[in-house]
Structure formats: structure tokens, C-alpha cells
Amino acid sequence: MKQLIICHRKRIVGLLVMAAIISMKFLSMTPSKTAVEGAAMGKSHEKEKVLQTEKKRQEIGPLVKNEPYMNRWHRRFSSSAARGNLGGYVFFKHIRKAGGTSLRKYISNVFEHHGLSHNISDFEQMVPNQANIDISYVEQEFEPLDWQCSAVDPRWQESLNIIVLRHPIERHMSEFFFSGVTLPTKKKVFGSNRRVIQKDQLFFNKTYTTTLARFLNEEVPYWMERSKMEGIGKYKKGAMFSRWYQDNFQLRALAGCSSGRCLEKRLSEKGLSEQGNVTEILLKSIHDLHPLNHSYVTPNAMCTQFFRKNNLVFDVCSGKKRDVQCSGGCDGPCAYPTTAEGPLDKNDVRRAIKSLKAFDAILLMEKLKDQDESAFLNDVMGVPRDASFALNSMRGMNARVVKSNRREVTHYYRDLLAKLNLQSLLLRLEEENKLEIEFFNRAVDLHNQQMQVWKEETGWGRG
Ligand SMILES: *[C@@H]1O[C@H](CO)[C@@H](O)[C@H](O)[C@H]1NC(C)=O
Ligand SMILES: *[C@@H]1O[C@H](CO)[C@@H](O)[C@H](O)[C@H]1NC(C)=O
Ligand SMILES: *[C@@H]1O[C@H](CO)[C@@H](O)[C@H](O)[C@H]1NC(C)=O
Ligand SMILES: *[C@@H]1O[C@H](CO)[C@@H](O)[C@H](O)[C@H]1NC(C)=O
Helix, strand or coil, rough: HHHHHHHCCCCCCCCCCCEEEEEECCCCCCCCCCCCCCCCCCCCCCCHHHHHHHHHHHHHHCCCCCCCCHHHHHHHHHHHHHCCCCCCEEEEEEECCHHHHHHHHHHHHHHHCCCCCCEEHHHHHCCCCCCEEEEEEEECCCCCCCCCCHHHHHHHHHHEEEEEEEEEEHHHHHHHHHHHCCCCHHHHHCCCCCCCCCCCCCCCCCHHHHHHHHHHHHHHHHHHHHHCCCCCCCCCCCCCCCCCCCCCHHHHHHHHEEHHHHHHHHHHHHHHCCCHHHHHHHHHHHHHCCCCCCCCCCCCCCCCEEEEEEEEEECCCCCCCCCCCCCCCCCCCCCCCCCCCCCHHHHHHHHHHHHHHHEEEEEEHHHHHCHHHHHHHHHHHHHCCCCCCCCHHHHCCCCCCCCCCCCHHHHHHHHHHHCCCCCCHHHHHHHHHHHHHHHHHHHHHHHHHHHHHHHHHCCCCCC
């Protein structure tokens, strides 16, 4: 089993950086009227709480940008006119099964709110290298992020950067139920029901419950060992993250290496060096396309466009229009090759945290519908807190298994495994993703710190 996983890791990925990109003209810049900018910094907090927060801050270090959260959108993009309307990106690091589709929909609405929208038919008329591009939407889902991207890629500084994380075990199990169980299997084991988890049967119907337990006990380990090798879906070739199990997913997603000791270590690892030529090709592309060796100042309009389609955004580079000629793949912050394969250690946790700190908004899927997280994001994006498309009023989120209380939102799959007497499976998942869990716990601290700073800045919750 371990053997299979190691052998599997030999596949070199990271060559194709599948960033998906929108670019839209920036037409309006009306600041949000609900801005509570400059709200008094209240000092009425309980001492204890302040002390604890301060202690946490010292432990995890400060967030990178010492910049107000309110209206970061306008602050970031208002400088574009001075640069000949050339740039500006909304960069969304899309972690699979962590609210990505909801965020994509939300961001599409934010663009619409700011008067930025292209519809799909505009694509046909696109002129390559059109000069008046203003704000582009860049989404990176299938490839790891270079942990040093924020420091070496000049595009990062012109970008509003968003990420949503989720508890590792919940996220892995969600991917399992999403892509790890085929419809024929579901039918064979559970009859004609499309859903494997039926809340009206679970723990009420003994036959159903024991069938589910047996099913998970066999299928989840198989999925962990084999799914990437047997990878399904259009990103099978080259992509690191797709419809399969990838251990320490979120840690790898933020701890890509593209230079220095980090890269040397990855390349020296047995799995990679055995690839011979492939390593050389990978290394050459990592060197050649690294931001210190390659100029990314002029975006290629054909490769930075996103279009509105059915209230979502249509992604030119990884969607139907793959035939579009974009030699470097999609074009946006962090869209260059990096590698995150092989064994991980505590240094990778440190790197991933460093990379996370450079984001403008670090969101948690568990809290996407909370009043404060929703208001926070709207503030950052420069839209009214009560916008009809705000995350706290979004419907259909997390609909695979409808969660009926707070505990279910945060612990559904872990509780399910425990209640089905599958503790050893749960332990195996926890063991294999130990570093990802460590990373996530620190990310939660960082999220809390960010929310606290925003609350102090805006006077949230102080009546
Ligand atoms: C898209 O744009 C085309 C041409 O600009 C227009 O005719 C069409 O109505 C638009 N479609 C939608 C759905 O807005
Ligand atoms: C209990 O579950 C089994 C297996 O899914 C199913 O065949 C059976 O119809 C269920 N019984 C009831 C009363 O729903
Ligand atoms: C690398 O590729 C070339 C041509 O494809 C081949 O001749 C050579 O043997 C390969 N070298 C290694 C070490 O695999
Ligand atoms: C830039 O390219 C050179 C030549 O390929 C290489 O030696 C160097 O490591 C590259 N720099 C980075 C940061 O990748």
C-alpha cells in the first residue's frame, strides 16, 4: 500500500500551470456606502481575551500586509490607471471541495457589481494582446502554488488574493463522496439511490447502516491507494490535484518549490531523480519560467479572459477553449511551474504558512455562511455587506449532504466514521495527513487573527 503511493508520486506534475483567468474592463469604482471606515478602535475588550490574542499573534507572527481590510479592492486597483490600465488580478487559490464553486459564483457577482462583465460571445471577438485589459480573474485549482510566489512574482503585488481552506479530513472525505464513488458502484451497493449517504436511513435502518460502514471500510482505503493512478477527469495528465486522493493536499497546494534549497531537496528525492529526462524537462521549465528569469509584465489578453456563463465564470484556459494558443498556459500571478511532490516535513508547513500569510483573505469553508466572515469578504471586495449575493445568503452551498447544525458543518465526516465504528480508518487518514492537519490548525489561528484585526478596524460587533 505504501509502496503504491510512493511509486505513484513519481509522476512529475506541475508542468502545466492551469490557472484560469478572467479579465474584464474596470468600469466603475463607486466605493461601498456601508463602509464603516475609521470606526473607533474600541478598548472595551476583556483583558483576558486581548492577552490571549496577543499571545497567538506572537506565536504565529504577523500577517504580511499592514493595510486596512476595508475596500482593499479599490485600494489595489485604483492604481491601475497610472499604469496605463494594464493590470490587476483577482487571484483565487481554489482548493477543491472547499467552497470553490460558491466562491467562483460570488466573485462573478462582485465583478458584475463593479460593472465588469464579459459575456461568452465576447470571447469570439477577442483581439489578442488587447491593451486595455484592466482587472483579470485568475483561478488556480489543479497545480500547487510556489510558496515564494508573493515575494518573486511582481503580479502578486497587483493582485487581490483569496483562499478558502477546510478541515483536511472533511475535505478528503468530501472528495471521496464527490469523485471516489462511481454511479455503478453506488447502484450496485445501495440500489437505485444516487446518494450514498441517506440521512433518513443512516442509524435508523440497520441494514443500510452496516452496508455503508462496510462499503467505506473497503472503498476509502482503495481510493487512497489507487485513485490517483487510475485518475479520471480531464486533468489526468500533468495536474497534481484533481478527482483523486492526494495526501496532505492543502499543504502541498501552498508549498510548491521552484528555487533554492526547497527545489534541490525535491529534485534530489529518489522518486523525482529516477525520472531522468522528465526531471530535466521539468527543471528547465521551472528555471526558464521562474519570475526572476521571465518577464510577465504584459498579460496576453487571450490567456487572461474569463467570461460570464450561466451565472458562473467561464474559464478559457482549462475549459472548452483549450485550443486557444497560450504558450505559457494561463497568464496570471503564480502561473508558472513548481513542484510539490515527494515526502514532506515541518519545513513545508512553515513554507505553506508563509505563503498563506500573503493572502488578503484567508477564509474557512466551515464559516463561509457566518455573518462576520461574509461581511469581512464583502468589505475586502468593496461591496455592501448586505449585497444580495453575499455568502451568508447564498443557497445550495454544501448541498451534497445537507448539514443541519454547527457540529455537522465542521465535523460531519469525522463524526460519521467514528459513529460507524471506523476509528481505524479515521486514524489512518489522520496519520497520513498529519502535516496537513498541523498546517490547517495554524491556518485557523491565522484566520482568527485576520478576523480580529478586521473587527478592530471596523468596529464589528460593537453596536
Ligand atoms: C452577449 O453579448 C452579445 C453581443 O455583445 C449580445 O448580443 C448578447 O445579448 C449578450 N448575451 C447576454 C446573455 O448578455
Ligand atoms: C433499509 O436499507 C436497505 C439497504 O439500503 C434497503 O434495501 C431497505 O429498503 C431499507 N429499509 C427501509 C424500511 O427503508
Ligand atoms: C532522454 O531522451 C532521449 C531522447 O528522447 C533519449 O535518447 C535518452 O536516452 C534519454 N535519456 C535518459 C537518461 O532517459
Ligand atoms: C534562471 O535561469 C538560469 C539558467 O537556466 C538558472 O541557472 C537559474 O537557476 C534560473 N533562476 C531561477 C530563479 O530559476
